[in-house]
Amino acid sequence: MASDCDVAVIGAGAAGVAASVVAARSGCRVTLIDVGDRPGGQYYRGADLSPSPRAGVDYPALAGDLDRLVAAHAVDYRPRTTAYALERAGQRLLVRTRGDDRHRQDVDIIGAGTVILATGAFDRPLPFPGWTLPGVMTGGGAQSLVKGQHVLPGRRIVVAGTGPFLLAVAATLLEHGAEVAAVVEANDPVVGSVRQLRGLTSGLGKAGDLGRFIAALARHRVPYLRRHRIVEALGEDRVTGVRIARVDADWHPIPGTERVLECDAVSVGFGFVAQLDLAAQLGARMIRGADGGLAVEVDDDQATSVPGLLAAGETTGIGGVEAARVEGLVAGATAAVLSDHASALTPSALERVRRQVARWRRFAAGLHATFPVRDGWVDSVREDSLVCRCEEVPVSRVREAVALGARDARTVKLLSRAGMGWCQGRMCAAAVDGLCGFDDIASLQGASYRPVSVPVPLGALAAEPVEG
Amino acid sequence: MNADVVIIGAGVVGACCARACAEAGLSVIVVDRGAVASGTTGGGEGNILVSDKEPGPELDLALLSRDLWAQMAGALGDSFELDPKGGLVVAARSETYEHLLRFADEQRSCGVIAETVAAWDLAQLEPRISRDLVGGVFYPQDMQVQPMMAAAHLIEAARATGRATLMTDCTVTGIDRDAAGAISAVRTSQGSISTRHVVNAAGTWGGEIAALAGVELPILPRRGFILVTEPLPPVVHHKVYAADYVANVASDNAGLETSAVIEGTQAGTILIGASRERVGFDKTLDWGVVRRLSRQAIEVFPFLADVQLLRTYGGFRPYCPDHLPVIGPDPRVPGLLHACGHEGAGVGLAAATGHVIAQALTGAPLSIDLAPFAPERFEASHVG
Ligand SMILES: Cc1cc2nc3c(=O)[nH]c(=O)nc-3n(C[C@H](O)[C@H](O)[C@H](O)COP(=O)(O)OP(=O)(O)OC[C@H]3O[C@@H](n4cnc5c(N)ncnc54)[C@H](O)[C@@H]3O)c2cc1C
Ligand SMILES: Cc1cc2nc3c(=O)[nH]c(=O)nc-3n(C[C@H](O)[C@H](O)[C@H](O)COP(=O)(O)OP(=O)(O)OC[C@H]3O[C@@H](n4cnc5c(N)ncnc54)[C@H](O)[C@@H]3O)c2cc1C
Numbered sequence: 043m044a045s046d047c048d049v050a051v052i053g054a055g056a057a058g059v060a061a062s063v064v065a066a067r068s069g070c071r072v073t074l075i076d077v078g079d080r081p082g083g084q085y086y087r088g089a090d091l092s093p094s095p096r097a098g099v100d101y102p103a104l105a106g107d108l109d110r111l112v113a114a115h116a117v118d119y120r121p122r123t124t125a126y127a128l129e130r131a132g133q134r135l136l137v138r139t140r141g142d143d144r145h146r147q148d149v150d151i152i153g154a155g156t157v158i159l160a161t162g163a164f165d166r167p168l169p170f171p172g173w174t175l176p177g178v179m180t181g182g183g184a185q186s187l188v189k190g191q192h193v194l195p196g197r198r199i200v201v202a203g204t205g206p207f208l209l210a211v212a213a214t215l216l217e218h219g220a221e222v223a224a225v226v227e228a229n230d231p232v233v234g235s236v237r238q239l240r241g242l243t244s245g246l247g248k249a250g251d252l253g254r255f256i257a258a259l260a261r262h263r264v265p266y267l268r269r270h271r272i273v274e275a276l277g278e279d280r281v282t283g284v285r286i287a288r289v290d291a292d293w294h295p296i297p298g299t300e301r302v303l304e305c306d307a308v309s310v311g312f313g314f315v316a317q318l319d320l321a322a323q324l325g326a327r328m329i330r331g332a333d334g335g336l337a338v339e340v341d342d343d344q345a346t347s348v349p350g351l352l353a354a355g356e357t358t359g360i361g362g363v364e365a366a367r368v369e370g371l372v373a374g375a376t377a378a379v380l381s382d383h384a385s386a387l388t389p390s391a392l393e394r395v396r397r398q399v400a401r402w403r404r405f406a407a408g409l410h411a412t413f414p415v416r417d418g419w420v421d422s423v424r425e426d427s428l429v430c431r432c433e434e435v436p437v438s439r440v441r442e443a444v445a446l447g448a449r450d451a452r453t454v455k456l457l458s459r460a461g462m463g464w465c466q467g468r469m470c471a472a473a474v475d476g477l478c479g480f481d482d483i484a485s486l487q488g489a490s491y492r493p494v495s496v497p498v499p500l501g502a503l504a505a506e507p508v509e510g
Numbered sequence: 511m512n513a514d515v516v517i518i519g520a521g522v523v524g525a526c527c528a529r530a531c532a533e534a535g536l537s538v539i540v541v542d543r544g545a546v547a548s549g550t551t552g553g554g555e556g557n558i559l560v561s562d563k564e565p566g567p568e569l570d571l572a573l574l575s576r577d578l579w580a581q582m583a584g585a586l587g588d589s590f591e592l593d594p595k596g597g598l599v600v601a602a603r604s605e606t607y608e609h610l611l612r613f614a615d616e617q618r619s620c621g622v623i624a625e626t627v628a629a630w631d632l633a634q635l636e637p638r639i640s641r642d643l644v645g646g647v648f649y650p651q652d653m654q655v656q657p658m659m660a661a662a663h664l665i666e667a668a669r670a671t672g673r674a675t676l677m678t679d680c681t682v683t684g685i686d687r688d689a690a691g692a693i694s695a696v697r698t699s700q701g702s703i704s705t706r707h708v709v710n711a712a713g714t715w716g717g718e719i720a721a722l723a724g725v726e727l728p729i730l731p732r733r734g735f736i737l738v739t740e741p742l743p744p745v746v747h748h749k750v751y752a753a754d755y756v757a758n759v760a761s762d763n764a765g766l767e768t769s770a771v772i773e774g775t776q777a778g779t780i781l782i783g784a785s786r787e788r789v790g791f792d793k794t795l796d797w798g799v800v801r802r803l804s805r806q807a808i809e810v811f812p813f814l815a816d817v818q819l820l821r822t823y824g825g826f827r828p829y830c831p832d833h834l835p836v837i838g839p840d841p842r843v844p845g846l847l848h849a850c851g852h853e854g855a856g857v858g859l860a861a862a863t864g865h866v867i868a869q870a871l872t873g874a875p876l877s878i879d880l881a882p883f884a885p886e887r888f889e890a891s892h893v894g
Contacts, residue, residue: 129797138797323795433777446662447520447546449678456552456658459777464740466821493795493822497740500782501815504804506797 047073048381050137050154052125055083056363057355057370058160063107064374066116067386073118085363126495128320147502156377163314163356166472172275181211181311194220196307202226202272203311205413209255222264223305228271231412273422293418314360319495324348331359332407336486344373365402371395430470432463451489466492512704513539516696521551524711525664526864532668534868543681547658550713553825556657558858561597561649565620567882575862590660597652597749600643607644610753614647657857685723693845709847714828716850725842729851731826734784740818741778749773770806782807829853838880848885
C-alpha cells in the first residue's frame with residue numbers, strides 16, 4: 043500500500059500541473075495528488091480546454107504535456123485523492139492520502155524526497171444578516187456549480203464582495219445564461235487606482251482578462267455598484283433579495299442610502315485564504331501575503347523553511363492563476379535539482395520565468411492594494427448572526443468569549459466552539475479575527491493549525507501499516 | 511498594584527483557586543502569560559474521574575473534588591457543561607476483568623460507588639458496545655466538564671465578587687522576597703504587584719515559577735493527544751474505557767502508552783483519548799499514536815471504524831516523579847503556595863485544590879491532609 047517517489051506534488055491547479063510537468067520532464071518520478079477528478083484546479087477545472095499538442099509553458103501546453111506524461115507513467119496522477127497530513131521521516135517526507143469514498147479504506151502513505159505544496163486557496167466569506175439563507179453562496183461555490191455541474195445557482199443573481207474575481211464570476215454566470223442583477227463592489231477600484239492598475243497590467247494577459255469581463259458586464263447592462271455592500275440578505279426559506287447600502291472608504295454604510303435588489307441567488311466573496319494546513323503541520327515559516335492573509339514563506343527557488351518542502355501558487359500568497367503557473371515552473375525546476383536531476387528548464391528559460399514570477403507578484407500586490415477588506419463590515423452583523431455555521435455559533439458567543447478573557451482566535455474557539463466543526467474554521471476564521479480585532483500573525487497561525495486536513499475514517503487509520 | 515494573593519496561571523487549577531480565595535474574602539490578581547485556558551487546560555479533556563484512582567491520597571482528593579465540582583456547577587448554572595454521566599470500565603480478557611473487580615473492591619472500601627456489570631448487561635448501558643467484552647464496572651460518580659469553559663466561568667465568578675482581577679498576556683518574570691525570605695512582590699511584564707502570597711498554579715511550567723522564587727520543583731511534561739470524530743447523534747452515553755488504563759496511569763515507562771477513553775460530548779463529537787508520552791514539548795502529531803488510539807477505540811466500539819476522525823488536539827500534562835500533585839504552602843519560602851503538577855487529573859482535582867488553597871491562606875481547618883502533596887517532598891534531605 044505505501045508507495046514512493048522523488049517528488050510528490052499536492053494539488054493539480056495551475057501551480058501543481060506546471061511543477062509536475064517540469065519535474066517529470068527532468069526525469070524525476072512524480073506523484074501528483076489532487077482532490078478533483080481532473081487537473082486544472084480552481085481556474086481550469088471544468089473549463090473546456092483542449093490540451094495543446096505543442097510544447098511550451100502556457101497552461102494548455104502544460105496540460106497537454108501532463109496528459110502525455112501520465113500516459114507514459116512518468117507521472118503517477120491520483121485524482122479524487124486528498125492529502126490529509128504531511129509528516130517527516132528522517133530525510134524524507136510522508137504524504138498521507140485518502141480517497142473520496144468514506145466507506146472504502148483507500149488510504150495511502152507516499153514517501154517523497156521533495157514535496158511541492160500547490161493546494162491553492164479557498165473563498166473568504168464574511169458574515170452579514172441572512173448570509174446563511176439557501177441561495178447565498180461563495181464565488182468559488184457559484185463558479186464550480188456552473189462550470190463543474192452546469193447548474194445555475196439562480197435565475198437572477200447578485201454578485202457581491204470585493205475583488206476582480208467578482209467580475210470573473212459575473213462573466214461566467216452571464217456566459218451560462220443567468221441574469222446578473224448587479225455586481226456590488228465594496229471598494230472603489232476606478233477612483234482608487236485604475237491608472238495604477240493599468241500601469242501594472244500593461245503587457246500582461248491579465249489586463250485582457252479584466253477587459254473581457256468588463257466588456258461582458260457592459261454588454262449585458264449589469265450595473266457595477268462600486269462603494270456598495272450587502273448589509274442584509276432577505277428571505278424566509280431562501281434568499282429573495284438583498285439590502286445594499288453605499289459605504290464609505292472603511293465600508294461603514296452611509297445612512298439613507300439603503301435599497302433592496304431582488305434576486306434568487308447571491309454570490310459573495312472577499313478574496314481568498316491560502317490552504318496551508320500541510321505546511322503548518324511541518325512547522326513551515328509563515329508570513330503575511332500582500333492581502334494581509336497568511337502565506338507560506340518561500341525563497342526565489344520556491345523553497346519553504348522546511349527542508350524538502352517547496353510551495354507554489356496561492357499557498358505562497360494570493361496571486362492569481364498566472365503567478366501560480368510560473369511559480370509552479372520554478373518549483374518543478376528546484377525539485378529536479380534537489381532530486382539530483384538536471385532541470386528541464388534551461389538556465390535562461392528559468393531566468394525568464396523568475397522575472398515573470400516577480401512581475402505577477404507585483405501585479406498581485408497592486409490588486410490587493412486596490413481591493414482590501416475594511417473593518418466596516420462588522421457594522422452590519424447582529425448579535426444573533428451566525429459566525430461559525432458548522433457549530434452554529436452566533437456573534438454574541440464570540441464576543442462573550444472575548445469578555446471571558448480570550449485574546450486570540452484559538453481561545454475564542456475553545457470558549458465559543460467557533461471553528462471546531464466540519465470545516466475546522468476555514469469559513470469563519472477571518473470573521474472571528476475581524477469581530478475580535480485580532481490582527482497578529484500568531485493568532486492567525488494558531489487558528490489555522492490543523493493536524494488533520496480533512497476527515498479520515500478511524501477504520502482506515504487503525505488499519506494503517508506500521509512503518510519503520 | 512497589590513493584592514492579598516497573586517495566582518500565577520489562568521488554567522482550571524488557577525481558576526478554582528481564584529474563585530475559592532475571592533469567596534473567602536481575599537483580594538486576588540490572576541495573571542497568565544497567555545489567555546484563559548491557554549495552557550494544558552486548553553489541550554485536555556474534562557473527565558472528573560474517581561474510577562481510575564487507586565486507594566490513597568489522590569483518591570481522597572478526587573472524591574472531595576467531585577462533590578465540590580457538583581456544588582460549583584449548581585452555583586454557577588450550566589455554564590461549563592457539567593455532565594454526571596458516569597464511567598464504564600470494561601475488560602476484554604478474563605484476567606483483566608478479575609483485576610478490575612479486585613480494584614473496584616478496594617475502591618469501594620474508600621467510598622467509591624462501583625457497580626459490577628456482567629457481559630450481557632453491558633449493552634443496556636451502551637447499546638453499541640463490542641459483544642466480545644467479558645464484563646465491566648460502572649462508576650456513577652464519574653463526571654465531565656468542558657474544562658476551558660469551566661476555567662473561564664470560574665474566573666468570571668471570582669471577578670463577580672468584586673475582589674478578583676484577571677491580567678492576561680501578563681508574564682511573570684520574577685518573584686521578590688524580603689529580608690526574611692518571605693514573598694513581597696511578583697514582577698510581571700505589566701509591572702510589579704505587591705503581595706504577601708503567591709499561588710503557583712502554572713501547571714507544567716510550575717517548576718519555572720518555583721525557580722523564580724528560589725526553590726526547586728520537579729515538574730515535567732507528559733504529552734497527550736486526543737482524537738475528535740465527526741459529530742454524531744448521541745451514541746456513546748458514558749465515559750467508556752478499557753481496564754488497562756488503570757495500569758498505565760501509574761506507569762513509569764517513558765514510551766508511548768495509550769488506552770482509549772471514549773466519550774460523547776454535547777456537541778455530538780466523540781472524544782478518544784488520550785495518549786501518554788514523555789517527549790518534552792514537541793507538539794508534532796504522532797500518527798503512530800493515532801493508529802493505536804483508533805484501534806483501541808474500535809475494539810470497544812466496532813461502529814467507530816466507519817466514523818471519521820475530524821481533528822486532533824493535545825497538550826502537556828504536568829507530572830511529578832511520584833505522580834502526585836504539589837499542593838499547599840512551601841515551608842522553604844514563606845508566602846509561597848503551590849497548586850500544580852496534577853498530571854492527567856488536573857481538571858478533576860482542581861475544585862478540591864482551590865478549596866484547600868483558600869483554607870490554607872485563611873488559616874481555616876484543612877478538609878484534607880496535605881502531607882502527601884508537600885512541595886518539599888522531593889528534596890534529597892526530606893524524610894517523609
Ligand atoms: C470564482 C473564481 C474566479 C477566479 N477568476 C480568476 C481570474 O479571472 N484570473 C485569475 O488569474 N485568477 C482567477 N481566480 C483565481 C485562480 O483560480 C487561482 O489563482 C488559481 O487557481 C491558483 O492556482 P493554484 O494552482 O495555486 O491553486 P488551485 O487552482 O486552487 O489548485 C489547487 C488544487 O489543489 C487541490 N487541493 C487542495 N488541497 C488538497 C489536498 N489536501 N490534497 C489534494 N489536493 C488538494 C484543490 O482541489 C485544487 O485542485 C479565480 C478564482 C475563483 C474562485
Ligand atoms: C491530552 C490530555 C487529556 C487530559 N484529560 C484530562 C481529563 O480527562 N481529566 C482531567 O482531570 N485532566 C485531564 N488532563 C490534564 C489536565 O488538562 C491538566 O492537569 C490541567 O489542565 C492542568 O491545569 P493547570 O491549571 O494546572 O495548568 P494549565 O492549564 O497549564 O495552566 C497554567 C497556566 O500558567 C500559565 N503560565 C505558565 N508560566 C507562566 C508565567 N511565567 N507567567 C504567567 N503565566 C504563566 C500558562 O500560560 C497556563 O495558562 C489532560 C491533559 C491532556 C494533555
